[in-house]
Every structure is written in C-alpha cells, then in structure tokens.
Amino acid sequence: QLARLGIKKLHLYDFDTVSEHNITNQMFYQAHVGLTKLKALDEILRAINPEIELIHHTEGWEEGNTLSGYVFLAIDSINTRKAIVKDNLYNPNIKIMFDTRMRLTDAQHYAVKWNTSGKQFLQDTMNFTDEEAAAATPVSACGTTLSVTPTVRLICAYAVVNFINATLEKKVIRMLLIDAFNMFIDAFDENGPIEK
Numbered sequence: 640q641l642a643r644l645g646i647k648k649l650h651l652y653d654f655d656t657v658s659e660h661n662i663t664n665q666m667f668y669q670a671h672v673g674l675t676k677l678k679a680l681d682e683i684l685r686a687i688n689p690e691i692e693l694i695h696h697t698e699g700w701e702e703g704n705t706l707s708g709y710v711f712l713a714i715d716s717i718n719t720r721k722a723i724v725k726d727n728l729y730n731p732n733i734k735i736m737f738d739t740r741m742r743l744t745d746a747q748h749y750a751v752k753w754n755t756s757g758k759q760f761l762q763d764t765m766n767f768t769d770e771e772a773a774a775a776t777p778v779s780a781c782g783t784t785l786s787v788t789p790t791v792r793l794i795c796a797y798a799v800v801n802f803i804n805a806t807l808e809k810k811v812i813r814m815l816l817i818d819a820f821n822m823f824i825d826a827f828d829e830n831g832p833i834e835k
Contacts, residue, residue, distance in 0.1 A: 640795060640796065640799040641711075641799065641802075642684045642687040642688050642691055643687055643688075644799070644803070645688070646691070647688075647690070647691060647692060648691070648692040648693075648694070649684070649691065649692070649693055649694070650694045650696060650706075651677055651680060651681075651693060651694065651695055651696065652696040652698075652699050652700045652704070653675070653676045653677050653680075653696075653697075653699055654675075654697060654698055654699040655675070655676050655699075656673060656674065656675050656676065657671040657672050657673065657674050657675075657676055657679050658672065659672055661676075663787065663788065664787055664788055664790075664791050665791065666680075666683055667679050667683075675697065677695045677697060680693075681693055681695070699719075700714075700719065700722075700723055702722060702726050703726070704726075705730075705732070706723075706727055706730060706732070706733055707730075707732035707733060708732070708733070708734055709733075709734055709735050709737065709802060709805070710723075710727075710733055710735070710736045710737065711737045711738075711739070711798065711802075712736065712737065712738040712739065713739050713795075716769050717765055717767060717768065717769055717772050718768065718769050720738065720765055721762070721765045724736070724758070724761060724762055724765070725762075727753075728758055730753070731753075731754075733753040734752070734753060734805075735750055735751065735752050735753060735802075735805050735811065736749075736750070736751050736753055736761065737749070737750045737798050737801060737802060738750070738761065738764075739794045739795065739798050740794075741790050741791060741794055742775070742790075743787065743790065744787070744790055744818060744819050744820040744821075745790070745816070745817065745818045745819065746790050746791075746793065746794035746816075746817050746819065747764075747794075747814065747815065747816055747817075748794055748797050748798050748801065748812075748814070748815040748817075749761055749764060749813065749814050750798075750801045750805070750811050750812060750813060750814075751813065752805075752811060755829075757813060757829065760813065760829075764814075787819075789819050789820070790817075790819040790820075793817055793819050794815075794817060797812075797815050797817070801815075810828065811828075812826050812827070812828060812833070813827050813828050813829055814826070814827040815827075
C-alpha cells in the first residue's frame with residue numbers, strides 16, 4: 640500500500656523466509672515460498688514501482704539500529720517491539736511510530752507522534768510477554784499461528800490511512816481496535832474514545 644502511494648524509499652527489516660502459511664495472510668505468492676521475505680517483497684514492490692529504493696536489513700532489527708522518519712512495526716514478537724520502542728525512546732529522528740498487531744479475526748493499530756508523551760502509552764500496551772501472546776493467539780492443529788487476509792488487509796489499510804492523515808497534518812488516531820468478522824471498530828485519540 641505504501642508503494643502504491645508513491646513512497647520512494649523504504650528500509651525493510653526481516654530475516655525470515657516465505658512459508659506456505661504466509662500465502663493465506665500476506666501478499667506473497669506460491670512462487671515466493673522458500674525465498675527470503677525481503678527478496679519476495681522486493682519483487683512485489685518493484686513490480687508496483689520499478690524506481691522505488693529499497694534498503695534491505697537482512698538481520699532484522701538489532702539494538703542500536705538508527706530508525707528515522709515514519710516507522711511501521713509489523714512484528715510477530717512483542718519482546719522485539721518493546722526493545723525497538725525502548726531503544727528509540729529518545730530518538731529525535733522518528734516522526735511517528737505505527738504499530739499493527741493481529742490475531743485471527745481481531746487486530747489493533749497504534750500510532751504515536753514521537754515528540755509527545757504518547758510513547759508511554761505505546762509502552763503500556765506492551766505489558767505482556769511473547770509467551771502470553773502465543774497463549775492468546777489461535778493456532779492450527781500443527782501449531783501455526785492463524786490469521787486471515789481480511790484481518791490483515793483491514794488493519795494495514797487503517798495504518799496507511801493514519802499515515803496519510805499524518806502527512807496531511809490531520810488528526811492521528813492513537814488506537815484502533817477492530818474485529819474484522821463482526822465488523823466492529825473502536826477508535827481512540829489522546830483524549831479517549833472517538834464518538835462514531
């Protein structure tokens with residue numbers, strides 16, 4: 640979605656490879672199975688915009704990485720999310736940090752302008768461990784985390800809309816809670832719930 644908006648430069652952090660189960664909930668194709676996610680994503684993004692500049696960080700995120708601009712977190716590990724936030728608490732080069740999380744039919748999106756007190760709010764949403772997250776997440780009979788395309792696409796679309804609004808200097812929604820299959824959305828700004 641960011642590439643389709645015309646974003647010209649993206650730093651991509653990932654060390655994983657595309658697996659069969661990624662076909663059902665991510666943008667990959669069968670031909671990508673076995674490739675690194677960065678290689679597969681590179682092919683997809685360059686098909687959308689051949690001139691996009693993609694910087695690959697094949698080790699994934701590591702402490703001390705310098706992040707800047709608009710940061711999107713879409714990470715399986717809450718522990719890694721916490722480490723990224725903690726390592727960048729005083730980083731003046733981040734404009735907004737966007738965070739998306741999901742399970743099978745529900746998802747959350749958080750956005751914090753990095754020069755505000757909202758960083759504590761984001762940290763407070765991470766008061767659990769990877770083990771607790773895994774226990775609350777639906778899995779298949781073989782232990783694969785379950786998620787489906789509608790949930791993924793919805794939460795990603797809202798994150799991108801929040802990004803667009805931010806760049807247009809419109810209101811940034813701090814927290815969205817969605818239930819994709821019951822079609823419920825709750826939105827919050829820094830003052831609390833937003834009336835529908």
